[in-house]
Amino acid sequence: MKINLLALGAIGLCAVLAPIAQRQGLFRNRGIDFQIVPVSGTDIPELTIDNPVGHIGAPAALMGAAAGADLRILACFDSARVSSCLVVHPAICVAEQLRGKRLGARASAAALWLHTVVALERLGLDPEKDRISIAEIGEPADIVAALETGRIHGAVLPRPYCAGLVRQGFSILLDLSLETAYGAPDALVARADFLQEHPKASEAIVATLIESAAFTLSPFNKSIVLRHVSDALALPRPDAELALSELTKSIVRRPYPSAEHLCRLQLTMARANQAVLAAALQDLLTDHVVRKLDRDGFIERTYAAYAAT
Numbered sequence: 001m002k003i004n005l006l007a008l009g010a011i012g013l014c015a016v017l018a019p020i021a022q023r024q025g026l027f028r029n030r031g032i033d034f035q036i037v038p039v040s041g042t043d044i045p046e047l048t049i050d051n052p053v054g055h056i057g058a059p060a061a062l063m064g065a066a067a068g069a070d071l072r073i074l075a076c077f078d079s080a081r082v083s084s085c086l087v088v089h090p091a092i093c094v095a096e097q098l099r100g101k102r103l104g105a106r107a108s109a110a111a112l113w114l115h116t117v118v119a120l121e122r123l124g125l126d127p128e129k130d131r132i133s134i135a136e137i138g139e140p141a142d143i144v145a146a147l148e149t150g151r152i153h154g155a156v157l158p159r160p161y162c163a164g165l166v167r168q169g170f171s172i173l174l175d176l177s178l179e180t181a182y183g184a185p186d187a188l189v190a191r192a193d194f195l196q197e198h199p200k201a202s203e204a205i206v207a208t209l210i211e212s213a214a215f216t217l218s219p220f221n222k223s224i225v226l227r228h229v230s231d232a233l234a235l236p237r238p239d240a241e242l243a244l245s246e247l248t249k250s251i252v253r254r255p256y257p258s259a260e261h262l263c264r265l266q267l268t269m270a271r272a273n274q275a276v277l278a279a280a281l282q283d284l285l286t287d288h289v290v291r292k293l294d295r296d297g298f299i300e301r302t303y304a305a306y307a308a309t
Contacts, residue, residue: 001201002033006045006054013158013247014077014186014213016232018055021212023228030204042107042136047071052194053205058187058265059110065279070192072286073262075206075255077213080185080265083177083246084112085162086119087147088154090169095123098173099130104137104152109272111184112143116156117268118181119174141234160235160243185261195286206255206289210299213251217308253303254294257285 007018018036021027027034039045044063045056054060058073065071092098098120105113116134120127127134135152137143140161146152147165154173157165162172188209195202216225222244229247230240262281269276293299 003053004035004037004051006039006051006056007036013250015055016229017077017209017212019232020216020228021208026208026211030208032204041138044107047191052191054189056189057111058185058262059269061187061189062266062276062279065284066276071189072192072195073187073189073257073284074289075188076185076257077255078186078250079252080182080261082115082181082183084115084156084158085172086154086156086174087162087165087170088173090171095125098132101153102133102135104143104146104155105134106138107136109269112156114268115183118183119156119176122179123174159246160239163239163242184265203289207293211302214303214306214308217248218306254299256287256290259285
């Protein structure tokens with residue numbers, strides 16, 4: 001069966017699981033002709049009849065559901081714990097200097113925007129009260145370029161992207177990995193009609209990504225995975241090693257979608273987009289595919305087969 005999957009690429013580290021599965025032939029092994037359709041820039045991905053499945057992140061799923069799309073979150077492969085850093089212009093030394101400044105994110109109410117709000121809260125700042133604007137820039141590479149050219153004064157980025165900026169003289173104002181902060185989880189999302197019409201394909205997709213996670217966590221595959229991570233995130237080798245280290249910490253063994261994480265996420269997103277409150281979480285979440293694979297012992301067998309920890 002031929003399936004297109006929308007993917008946000010470098011926004012969340014777990015997004016590399018689909019490219020790894022594709023390159024290793026894991027989808028093909030389950031009879032799926034899989035095509036990854038990248039989503040770039042500031043666009044919010046929308047699932048369609050032609051692109052019925054997406055590894056797009058929970059914020060995009062919430063925005064889609066609030067707009068009337070009949071979607072289901074099937075699995076979340078990361079813990080939702082934020083490990084990003086707030087990296088700032090070298091002239092900024094303390095939090096108070098962010099007042100009146102311009103930060104960058106991919107899109108309003110999306111993952112990097114959410115993590116920026118979390119970072120400002122931890123610093124005792126409020127975007128509206130302290131006149132801190134969060135501009136829509138695009139992907140992490142675009143945000144890095146905006147920092148380098150002075151278009152923005154700072155941004156919350158995954159740690160591997162911060163490493164290169166620090167080498168250029170930028171500063172880490174806040175390391176969110178030390179804050180026990182939770183933000184936007186990744187999300188494997190499908191249209192409800194696709195899930196109903198193709199239950200076996202839906203299960204195969206979830207099973208393949210679980211296998212990709214086990215493959216990624218296997219110590220025997222480190223060199224292969226490192227190459228995939230470097231290519232998928234367009235990172236040099238040292239930063240790709242950091243990305244892989246962060247990825248192995250964030251992957252959850254049993255990718256049940258969490259209502260608690262989604263509820264907290266919805267409330268934070270409402271600051272920029274009140275419409276997301278219209279999304280009914282009880283309709284959006286479904287764990288029946290993960291539950292079936294877990295109950296049948298598939299997850300344990302797969303991790304054992306790869307000697308993954």
